[in-house]
Amino acid sequence: MKGTHLGEFQEVVLLVILSLDSNAYGVTIKQEIMNKVNRDISRGALHTALSRLEEKGFITSEQGEAHEDRGGRRKRYYTVTNTGLTALHEARSLRDELWSQIPKIKLYPGYGK
């Protein structure tokens, strides 16, 4: 289990990559996190998360096309692997299970009145 654990931020990054489909590279991932999750992270922090996810086998990457706006440098696109998907599902079901164990009265103080 150690080494396959998915941190909260890593989970967010995986979900954002999935939502961006084939357009998931550094700039877009960062922007999407900013827009959807309202978290302003640095490119360096994002890189750390991406490299850890890649080490764990949850994502893969490949080089894309160069662009003038990037000084003629190529992009690197990321995709979620099956392992990554599995980890995401596991994390979600673990969360759901924990949520379901909490009595509604605790989550919603006015419930049933």
Added chain:
Amino acid sequence: MGSNKNSPNNFFSKVLEFICKEELYEELQGDLDEEFKINVEKFGIQHAKRIYRKEVFKMMRPSVLKRLSINHTMRTPLLFHFFKISFRNLKRNFSYALLNVIGFAAALAVCLFCINAIYSNQQLDKKFSDGDRIYRVNLESKTLEGTSLSATSQIALYQKIQEALPEAENIALIQNQVMYTAAYLKGARRNLLGQGINRDFFKIFDYEMVLGSAESLFDNPKHIIITKKVMDKYYQEETVIGSSLGNYIISGVIEDPAKVSHLDFEFLHSKYEDHTGSPFYTSWKVHTMQILYIKVLPNIEATYVQEKLSQLSKEINEELNNEDEGIEYNYLLEPLDKVAQSNASLNKGALLSSDAQNMLIALMIVILIIANFNYTNLAMASAISRAKEVGIRKVLGTGKYSLVYQLLIETTILSLLGFGLALLIFKLLVPSVASFTDFNFQEHLAFDQVLLFFSFSLLTGIISGVVPGLFFSRISIMSLFRKSTGRNKLSIDFLKKGLMTTQVTVSLLVFTLGILVLSQSSLILNQTTPFSGEQLVALDLPPSDSLSIVFRTEVERLTGIESVAGTRAIPFIGSFGYYGVRKQHIDDPTHRHSAVILQADSGFLSTFSQSIEWLADKKMIKDRPYFLVNRAFATSMSDSIRRFNETTFSLGLDYYPVMGMISDLNLTDPVEAAKPAAIMITHEYPLGTLILRLNKASFARTLGEIGELYKTRYPNIDFQPVFVDDVLANRMRQFKGIVRALIFVFAAIVAITLMGQIGMAMYQAKTREKEIGVRKVLGASLRQVVQLILKSTLLQLIIAALIACPVAYLLFSELPLDFAVPLSVSTYHFAGAFLLFSLIIFTLVSSQTWKTASQNPVDSLQNE
């Protein structure tokens, strides 16, 4: 491509390129560039650049940064391993390592003392209130000789400054006419250095009073204030106030001035001459008797005061018709915080002028370079002795840099140990060094001084580890095992010999220079003076012609008096003014030569008879004044037309001849070459100072009788005899202080280099251990073995001599000073230095070899 304005900061882009892993760079730089363009449109160029810079900083994280090669090899277990090996090696060669450490520590300790002396000097005079408003008035005299700056000025200046400078809130005077007072303290005759001051002195220099009050000094002319040092030496604290010292009564005790200020005295009294006093002392030609300080009113600019002083200088020069004599006086303000470092002459006390400080810094740099060289040499030698160990490690595949790290750790540990030892030596020796050299030392070191030397030690450790380390990492494995490889010049063997010869050469150079410098100093200290001062007592007479004649006649009648001479002033105390001397055979009235002249009467001849070399028949000059000149006068006053003894000279009015020579007469600084000087024998009675030669056997009794006579004739004035032998001894006081300091420094340098030699001798013996063992087994005697080793040492010494002697000669002749008795460097000096040094080296090498040769050959031939 967009203009420069719209591109991110070039510098930060370069930083990213430098720190980022190669495989990530394209992606990350590309992303940052793209984001930058977006931000420019969203937020504007400035904000976008700010964001860009922040992003680059935030890239400094382990997943992005390039791995430094150190990370590969310097993992913790390996580091720990290196430390273990280092300690093992140090333990094995304990005495060698210890020697290295001690030599290095000694060098550092000496430098700590030097830097401390400079620092302490700069801390002087900081305690006085309103120090930023206090200035000393220095005198710059331009004469035909040249320009000189002195801390002292003329007595008559005081009144002029009072009139011309209302901006001076206080004017302090220190006067030196009564320099010494003789007193019988603790059963022996002592001379104490005293100075006359005025009331404003304490308003400017608010020293702490240990006992009594400063004002008490002025209640009674007999009162004096002594320093704490004098009290501790001769009196008890409970009874000192009211005790007598000679003819004075002690009314107060003051803190030691030399510890906190540039001034140095043993007691203070309140008597000083003013402008109406003795004509000699108030003469504008005499400027050695008074030091003048002013405290300027608040909010007055120093430049304004200096302008007024310059104006005053002009007026004084005009009043004195100085231009006729080719003299010009300029009075210059020197701020109090600069006085302790001043280059002005006659600065009292053991101070380091800025010239002396620069010389000391240069010496320190030399010592540090020698220490570093010594240390590196010994480290290199130690590394070479482990050549086989290194070879084996290389065969086993040790990394290039691991050897460097190994040696680096060893040498750095030792150098830092040396630093620690140096601090300890400093702490222990500070009190004794301070008393040995008269200079001020602080008991503790400033933080940045410690940091400086710590950094130097670290640097030395690093250099002496890196140099051999890099050498070993590059050398081929076979060279490490072979003694010498035919073609490869850089074999171990050659290196060994080179190191030893270099060590010997540097040591010999230092040794020879030291001997030359010390020979020169001893020549100056032991120079012959025409007068020994023995049995001579000088007495200043108050201005009164008739009384002086009466007094003199009575003194001459005393049985214990051998001769009496009248002079204008006590010779050899400071220096006199220069006169512009004219030659009769030169018509041009502006053509003058500078000389120091002391007027004396015919009694001078009997008092100082032995030293005079007569050039003409004495009978010729019964009533006419004449000159007795020194060698410098004779040389400078002779010209192509007439020699000095073929013409006559004038100081302004009549012309007088030269009748005799006192060759080694020096009325100026005894350290430097004598300036042209002459005694003018005049029949102008009476002259203000008597020089009495007393009979040795009845010295004390006669002195008492003179004192009684003096009290009768001058009942209101204290009898203050000056012992001329003390005056002569004191002339060299400051120079002696410098020589003592030089001896200390040179002794330290020589000791350090000799320690390096011992190290080399030990190393040599160790590396030839097996050879010696084999020779013993084959039947060689101890003596034969030692002789064999000494033969190679002799060769090293000869090579060293060929290099070191000419270099020492060149360096010594570069000394800029013009000494009174210049050392004529001859082959004897070099031969002597070489022989003495060789003797030391032979002894060192023989003792080490003997030790090794006395071992059982079985032990040395076994595998280590």
